[in-house]
Amino acid sequence: MFGMSKTLIVVYKDEMVVNQLKKMVETHDDKEEGIIGTRDDSVNVVAWTEKVWLNNKKAGNITDKVLFLGDISGTDKLIPVLDIKFNQFGVQYGWAGNQAVLFVDSKEMHDKDIYLDFIEQLSKLSVPDMIKEPINTRYANGEQESTPNETEDDENKNSRKKINKFLGNAKNTLDKGVKALDKVRVNVASKTEDLLRDKKKVTRQQLFYGVVNLYNNDLDNFMNA
Template sequence: MFKVEKKKLLIVCDDKTKVFANQLSQLISSNDDTENEVIGSKDGSVVASVWEEKHFLANEAAISSDQNILFIGNTKPAKSVIPNVTEKFNQYGIHYGWLGNQAVIYVEDKLLKKEEYDRFNDFCKRQKKEFEEKVKLNQLHSTPNVMKGIGLLLPYVYPVAIFSIISSMQAKKKIMKQQHHMAVYHFYMNALTLFLED
């Protein structure tokens, strides 16, 4: 019986996206296949290493072009890869794609509108990846930033505008966290094997 060579994947992240890099590494190392179905990548077929951006940049010159690399987030090295990749997924502010041995997963830095967030939650449900905490969005969250800025100048709406801005920032942070978790999960379930074999 011959031994199957494992694919090696280098996952590059920064402090903000390390939790998502670790999520992917944990999904790869989990034994989740069933007798009848391969879930994500075949169990034991991929070895993942997580590197922070600074470690990657310090060693970039020594990394060969045949090394499979996945960048998570809008890091400096990811920004140099994003314009060149062929986008494979672009929905709900989530993007991923690859070209050759370099792939990237990132989330748009913007707050989803209420209807978009509802569609995102429906999508997560269909993918069997639901989030316990649903972010409550209202009309103020969807108000354009220019209107919020004008609102700051009007004394009678000042408290409402301030609350809206703070509330929007908190909602955006929570939603982007959910988007990142979903992006990594979706990539693992639908694209990791394709990327490694492409």
């Protein structure tokens, strides 16, 4: 019924991702021309950790819509029966009945061109600047890598220093748009292992990308399915 809100239970592992979704759902962003995402005040987000979900699932009394964000226990049995609505850059989401899953595969980012195509699209979305930042730019100011390669030869070390110096200059212009990304494209993440070194960061970037696209394009359809 118009004017009544529906509850969406969001099961998560990464609190930053669920906070992004809550922000979008709770923002009064509708315009005279039409609804942005979900109709304002039509959805009430209830965030559950995986542990809370599993405890409530045992009780068997859940009738609200449920959205799983990421690798949540039990979703491997649900994913095969989903009607997939979105599939880009290793990010997929879909639903079956009252349950939806947004899941990602970081291995899809297997080379620098695919990854930077993804970053280019991510940079166009309204997400925190730290999420838009390509992986290697965080080392541009001299910060040590989390897993340094002790056996790396001098030639590779010198090459990496040159790349980081370039990225240090490019980082200050990243927020100016896609043109800056074109400058970074030829140098960032020169090896496949560079892209996959920080799986957690890549996964978070993918989840943000999926959450924004879900809100903008399909969440209202899921809530009213």
